[in-house]
Amino acid sequence: MTLRYLTLVILCCLALSSKAQHPPVFEGMTTDSAYITLGDLDINLVNYKYSDQNIHFLAIHDDEDTGVKAAFRYINDNGGTIVDCQYGGVRNYKFIYDEEEYQTDPNSIYTLKGIKAGLQKYGIWDDNVIQELEKAGKTILNTYNPKKAGYIFTLHNNADGGFGISSYLKGYDLESTADSVHINFQMDNDDMLLVTEVAIFNLLKKENVNVVLQSQGAVDDGSLSIYAMQNKIPYINAEVQHGHIDEHLRLIKLGAKVLAQLYPDTGIQEPIPE
Numbered sequence: 001m002t003l004r005y006l007t008l009v010i011l012c013c014l015a016l017s018s019k020a021q022h023p024p025v026f027e028g029m030t031t032d033s034a035y036i037t038l039g040d041l042d043i044n045l046v047n048y049k050y051s052d053q054n055i056h057f058l059a060i061h062d063d064e065d066t067g068v069k070a071a072f073r074y075i076n077d078n079g080g081t082i083v084d085c086q087y088g089g090v091r092n093y094k095f096i097y098d099e100e101e102y103q104t105d106p107n108s109i110y111t112l113k114g115i116k117a118g119l120q121k122y123g124i125w126d127d128n129v130i131q132e133l134e135k136a137g138k139t140i141l142n143t144y145n146p147k148k149a150g151y152i153f154t155l156h157n158n159a160d161g162g163f164g165i166s167s168y169l170k171g172y173d174l175e176s177t178a179d180s181v182h183i184n185f186q187m188d189n190d191d192m193l194l195v196t197e198v199a200i201f202n203l204l205k206k207e208n209v210n211v212v213l214q215s216q217g218a219v220d221d222g223s224l225s226i227y228a229m230q231n232k233i234p235y236i237n238a239e240v241q242h243g244h245i246d247e248h249l250r251l252i253k254l255g256a257k258v259l260a261q262l263y264p265d266t267g268i269q270e271p272i273p274e
């Protein structure tokens with residue numbers, strides 16, 4: 001058994017043991033992990049790498065796997081990395097701390113204000129728990145390292161219907177969250193990008209894809225896009241309906257292309273052509 005083969009077997013076992021929902025690693029890919037303990041909940045931050053160069057992705061919701069699969073396909077062809085947060089294949093963090101149960105959305109832990117609001121949304125809050133969540137958010141950020149990358153590129157998935165690009169239009173739920181919205185009515189309403197920089201928005205609009213420019217006045221809900229805006233880190237979220245893997249890959253490619261053009265210093269290369 002060669003060392004390379006052995007490494008592959010070990011990686012496959014690791015992938016299986018951390019729930020079979022995640023795609024198997026391909027040859028040449030490596031992983032390393034960071035860990036967070038939140039009361040009785042273990043969170044594994046698995047960093048899948050295929051060449052340290054090129055682009056870096058982040059997936060923070062563990063029940064959203066289409067994005068991870070699409071990123072694997074992207075990385076296989078182009079190189080890059082993805083940090084995937086794994087904690088049991090569910091959306092929310094649910095944990096016991098000091099004999100009390102707490103719940104929150106992992107996308108509400110990046111600002112202090114958001115952490116408290118996030119806990120309150122699902123139940124009780126506590127100062128120690130707020131501190132633990134603040135540490136968890138910092139660990140995720142340290143692992144992904146946006147300051148070094150020069151941007152944040154996240155991947156999300158959503159359900160059919162409900163939330164979608166039209167939620168940001170005048171008169172709808174998220175109107176005040178968006179400064180500008182561009183809709184391609186040929187696309188599924190659930191498939192879209194959300195960005196924080198007007199330059200990124202303009203180039204994606206030119207590509208005629210569903211895209212939202214987050215408002216400077218958007219409410220601080222502790223989400224990563226708010227953190228990015230507060231810290232002036234260019235942010236892209238590529239988000240599609242569960243299962244739309246080809247569309248997710250297409251949006252990832254467009255996002256990568258635009259970032260490569262706007263921020264050559266990040267080392268992102270334009271995706272290889274089909």
Ligand SMILES: [Zn+2]
Pocket residue numbers: 060061064155156157
């Ligand atoms: Zn999500």
